[in-house]
Amino acid sequence: MLDLEAEKALVAARAVNEIQAGMLVGLGTGSTSACAIRLLGARVAAGLQIEATATSLATERLARALNINLRSFEDISIVDLTIDGADQIDANLRAIKGGGGALFREKIVAAASTRTIIIADSSKLAPVLGVGQSLPLEVLPFAAAFVERCLREAGLAVSRRREPKGTLAVTDQQNYLFDVDFGAIHDPLQLATWLASIPGVIEHGLFLSEINELFIADKGQVRVIVKNGNPPLDSPRLPS
Numbered sequence: 001m002l003d004l005e006a007e008k009a010l011v012a013a014r015a016v017n018e019i020q021a022g023m024l025v026g027l028g029t030g031s032t033s034a035c036a037i038r039l040l041g042a043r044v045a046a047g048l049q050i051e052a053t054a055t056s057l058a059t060e061r062l063a064r065a066l067n068i069n070l071r072s073f074e075d076i077s078i079v080d081l082t083i084d085g086a087d088q089i090d091a092n093l094r095a096i097k098g099g100g101g102a103l104f105r106e107k108i109v110a111a112a113s114t115r116t117i118i119i120a121d122s123s124k125l126a127p128v129l130g131v132g133q134s135l136p137l138e139v140l141p142f143a144a145a146f147v148e149r150c151l152r153e154a155g156l157a158v159s160r161r162r163e164p165k166g167t168l169a170v171t172d173q174q175n176y177l178f179d180v181d182f183g184a185i186h187d188p189l190q191l192a193t194w195l196a197s198i199p200g201v202i203e204h205g206l207f208l209s210e211i212n213e214l215f216i217a218d219k220g221q222v223r224v225i226v227k228n229g230n231p232p233l234d235s236p237r238l239p240s
């Protein structure tokens with residue numbers, strides 16, 4: 001049987017080895033990222049000097065508890081290296097993120113990063129995105145009913161994310177999270193374009209261009225997949 005926790009620790013350790021003194025590091029959100037943050041905390045305790053910025057308030061709390069030197073992302077335009085997890089990822093480094101509810105900040109920090117590494121246990125690699133995995137959307141509460149209608153009229157199954165006690169879950173920006181079942185997503189770019197066209201959808205969990213490398217556990221080893229032929233953009237470009 002696969003030990004997914006051991007796999008998370010394995011890929012996290014490999015990614016944290018990429019961090020060098022003086023870097024500004026983006027810290028992801030979720031249990032795999034938390035493994036990496038704890039390992040980074042140990043390196044910092046041993047004398048490594050870096051600065052970091054967090055993709056969620058939960059990550060910020062963890063990093064602070066480990067005495068990692070944090071900077072607010074508000075003042076940052078470029079990050080050297082971001083290490084984050086994913087809910088599902090394909091071999092072309094297109095991913096679904098947002099299971100932990102932090103997709104909006106995660107996407108911004110990844111877009112600002114010179115290098116974004118996704119770390120993942122072996123269960124996360126999928127031949128086609130969306131199979132057995134819903135896609136999280138961050139939705140403005142003001143637009144919740146309208147966005148839900150748009151999705152349902154398109155024939156989609158929509159679930160508003162709730163806390164264990166039944167109240168609606170809210171993001172760090174106080175927005176709602178919708179989990180939408182699209183089934184197999186054969187054309188993620190077309191889907192991303194459609195979702196971006198719905199007013200009130202603040203962000204979706206499809207990461208199609210932000211990821212540079214994947215460190216994934218594979219039979220007890222770390223397999224590295226690097227995006228080729230597609231160098232990272234410094235920042236989104238104006239269409240010509």
Ligand SMILES: O=C(CO)[C@H](O)[C@H](O)COP(=O)(O)O
Nearest residue numbers: 030031032085098099100102
């Ligand atoms: O996108 C995320 C949070 O918004 C996480 O990276 C994703 O949900 C994976 O989490 P985990 O490492 O716990 O499986």
